Amino acid sequence: MTDAERRGRLLQFAAGAAFLALAVVLVLIVINASSGGDGGDTKLEGAAPVNQLLAGLPQKGMTLGDPKAPVELVEFGDLQCPVCAAYSEEILPSIIENQVNNGQVRIDFRNFTIISQESVPAGAAALAAGKQGRGWNFVELFYRNQGSEASGYADDDAFLESVARGAGVKNLAKWNAERAKLTPEVEKTTEEARSLGFDGTPSFAVKGPGAGGLEPIGTPRSLEDLEAALEAAE
Amino acid sequence: MSYPSEGTLRRAIAFAAALGIGVATYIAIAESGGGSPVCLAGGHGCATVAKSSYSHVGGVNIAIFGIVGYCLLLASAFFANDLARFGGFLVSLGGFGYSVFLTYIELFKIEAVCQWCVASAILMTILFLLSATRLIGFGGTAEALPDRA
Numbered sequence: 001m002t003d004a005e006r007r008g009r010l011l012q013f014a015a016g017a018a019f020l021a022l023a024v025v026l027v028l029i030v031i032n033a034s035s036g037g038d039g040g041d042t043k044l045e046g047a048a049p050v051n052q053l054l055a056g057l058p059q060k061g062m063t064l065g066d067p068k069a070p071v072e073l074v075e076f077g078d079l080q081c082p083v084c085a086a087y088s089e090e091i092l093p094s095i096i097e098n099q100v101n102n103g104q105v106r107i108d109f110r111n112f113t114i115i116s117q118e119s120v121p122a123g124a125a126a127l128a129a130g131k132q133g134r135g136w137n138f139v140e141l142f143y144r145n146q147g148s149e150a151s152g153y154a155d156d157d158a159f160l161e162s163v164a165r166g167a168g169v170k171n172l173a174k175w176n177a178e179r180a181k182l183t184p185e186v187e188k189t190t191e192e193a194r195s196l197g198f199d200g201t202p203s204f205a206v207k208g209p210g211a212g213g214l215e216p217i218g219t220p221r222s223l224e225d226l227e228a229a230l231e232a233a234e
Numbered sequence: 235m236s237y238p239s240e241g242t243l244r245r246a247i248a249f250a251a252a253l254g255i256g257v258a259t260y261i262a263i264a265e266s267g268g269g270s271p272v273c274l275a276g277g278h279g280c281a282t283v284a285k286s287s288y289s290h291v292g293g294v295n296i297a298i299f300g301i302v303g304y305c306l307l308l309a310s311a312f313f314a315n316d317l318a319r320f321g322g323f324l325v326s327l328g329g330f331g332y333s334v335f336l337t338y339i340e341l342f343k344i345e346a347v348c349q350w351c352v353a354s355a356i357l358m359t360i361l362f363l364l365s366a367t368r369l370i371g372f373g374g375t376a377e378a379l380p381d382r383a
Contacts, residue, residue, distance in 0.1 A: 006373075010374055017324055021330075024331060025331045025332075029335060029338050032343060152273065
C-alpha cells in the first residue's frame with residue numbers, strides 16, 4: 001500500500017469515526033432531553049430508609065409524632081452538620097421507632113445555623129417542606145446527602161429542589177415561594193438555641209410533665225443517655 | 235494548505251494533555267471524599283455538578299476516565315507514527331464528543347456550570363483540533379525522526 005493509499009484509508013476511518021461520534025452524542029442528548037428532569041436531577045441517597053422510618057407518623061410543621069404526646073424532644077440542628085447527620089442515623093431512629101411511634105414522645109426540629117450562612121436558606125427550605133407535612137423527610141434526606149461543610153451545595157437551588165422532590169413535597173411552586181419568606185423563622189430558632197446556652201449542634205432540649213419548661217440537655221452521648229433524659233421529663 | 239510541523243503539534247498536544255491530567259486529577263481528588271471542586275469566585279456550580287448522577291458512570295467518577303484519556307493523549311504525543319496519530323485522534327474525538335454531551339447536561343439538565351469541567355472541555359476541544367490537524371496533515375506519512383526541539 002502506498003503512502004497516498006494509506007493516508008486515504010486513514011482519513012476515511014477518521015471521517016467514519018467522527019460521523020459515528022456525532023451520531024452517538026446526538027442520540028445521548030435526544031435520550032436525555034426526552035427523559036424529563038428540570039434541574040432537580042440530582043442523585044439522592046437514603047430516600048427509601050427515610051421514607052420507611054417516617055411512614056405513617058404524623059407530621060405537623062417540623063414536629064414529628066403525635067402533637068398530644070406528653071414529652072417533647074426538641075432538636076436544634078444545622079443541616080450541614082455531620083454530627084447531626086450521624087445522630088440522625090444512629091440514635092434518633094430508635095427513639096422514632098419506639099417512643100414516637102407509641103405516642104410518648106414528639107420531636108420538634110429547629111434550625112440552629114452555626115456552620116455557615118448557607119445553612120439559613122437550607123433551613124428555610126426544610127421549614128417550607130414542613131408546611132406541606134414533609135419537613136422531617138426533608139431534614140432526614142438532607143442529612144443523608146450532605147456535602148462538605150460550606151462548600152456551596154447547601155443553598156444550591158437545584159440541590160434543595162431535589163431534596164424537596166425526594167422528600168415528597170407535592171407542591172414545589174408553593175414550597176419555592178414559601179422558603180424565601182421563612183428566613184426570619186430560622187434566625188429566630190437560632191437565637192432561641194443561643195438563649196438556651198447551646199454552642200454546638202445537635203443540641204437537645206426536653207419538655208414534659210417532669211421538666212420545668214423547655215429544659216436543655218445538651219448533646220446526650222448515647223441512646224441510653226437520651227432515653228434517660230426523656231424518661232426524666234415524663 | 236500548510237500545517238504547523240508535526241513536532242509543534244506534538245508538543246502542543248503534550249502540553250494540553252498534561253494540563254488536562256492536572257485538571258482531571260484535581261476533580262477526581264476533590265470528589266473522592268464526597269466533596270466537590272472549589273469553584274472560583276464562590277460559584278456553586280461545582281458542588282451541584284459533583285452531586286449530580288452524571289458525575290459517575292458505572293459507579294466510576296468520570297474524572298477518572300478523563301485522566302485515562304489525557305494520559306493516552308500524552309502518550310500519543312511521544313510517537314510520530316500512524317498508530318499514535320490515529321489513536322490520538324480517536325481518543326480526543328471520544329473526549330470531545332463526551333465533553334459536548336456533558337456541557338449540554340450542565341446547561342440544560344443540571345442547570346449548573348462547573349468551571350473545572352468547562353476547563354477540561356476546552357482542553358479536550360483543543361486536543362481534538364490538534365489531533366485532527368495532525369492526522370489530516372501528517373497521516374500516512376513515514377515515521378518522523380525524533381524531534382530535536
